[in-house]
Amino acid sequence: MELVRNLASREPAEVRREKLIEATIDVLALRGYSSLTVGDVAKLTCVSHGSVFVYFPTKEDLLRATLTSLEFRYSAKMATELAKAQNDARKIILAIIETDLSPDLATPRLVRAWASFRSEARDMYESIALVNDDRNFEVMCQAFTVLSKSGAEIRAQLLRATLDGLLRQLLLGRTDLKGARQLAFASLSVILPEHFGPDVGT
Numbered sequence: 001m002e003l004v005r006n007l008a009s010r011e012p013a014e015v016r017r018e019k020l021i022e023a024t025i026d027v028l029a030l031r032g033y034s035s036l037t038v039g040d041v042a043k044l045t046c047v048s049h050g051s052v053f054v055y056f057p058t059k060e061d062l063l064r065a066t067l068t069s070l071e072f073r074y075s076a077k078m079a080t081e082l083a084k085a086q087n088d089a090r091k092i093i094l095a096i097i098e099t100d101l102s103p104d105l106a107t108p109r110l111v112r113a114w115a116s117f118r119s120e121a122r123d124m125y126e127s128i129a130l131v132n133d134d135r136n137f138e139v140m141c142q143a144f145t146v147l148s149k150s151g152a153e154i155r156a157q158l159l160r161a162t163l164d165g166l167l168r169q170l171l172l173g174r175t176d177l178k179g180a181r182q183l184a185f186a187s188l189s190v191i192l193p194e195h196f197g198p199d200v201g202t
Contacts, residue, residue, distance in 0.1 A: 017055045017065070019045055024066040029112035033120035038062065064124060067117050070110065071129045077102055078136060089146035090195055093159070093188065096140055100163045101181045111171050147195050155191050162187045 011019075023044040027036045038059050042049045056062035078099045085091035100106065117125045137160060144152040144159075166180040175183070189196045 033116040089143040
């Protein structure tokens, strides 16, 4: 985790905003949503407490911008992976796993930040991220419907629950990313064995 993010005085405002957001992610990962203070973020970026409010008028604005940034990263990765799938139902399901357990997204730092929003700022999370969560689940259900003659939604729910559980295991340090990916693909071979064999994901 990068614990100091200097805000150079000549940097463009957008660069400074991004450094404040990255520092906020650092604090969320270290202390959680409830314990985060603007002062913590200011210290990591080597600016005064008041300077943060030049870019984000309130603490809530800073936190909303941070969650929006996290959601944008996830949505961009999902869009890229789904584009590669080219409307192939089997590949779409694999794309969702690849996104949720991407080495770029499923880092301890980002998973902890995500978890702090989901557990401690549910209203904010629902207002910013829930629409995309629901849309991604609908895409998953549609893919399962194409591949499965019955129980498509239940199978999709099983996969979603599996992925959520694996992210929690990552958060608690009970597995690493490689292990989580192996378990996700192994679960898929159980949930939809007619289309995914035990060697899926290898």
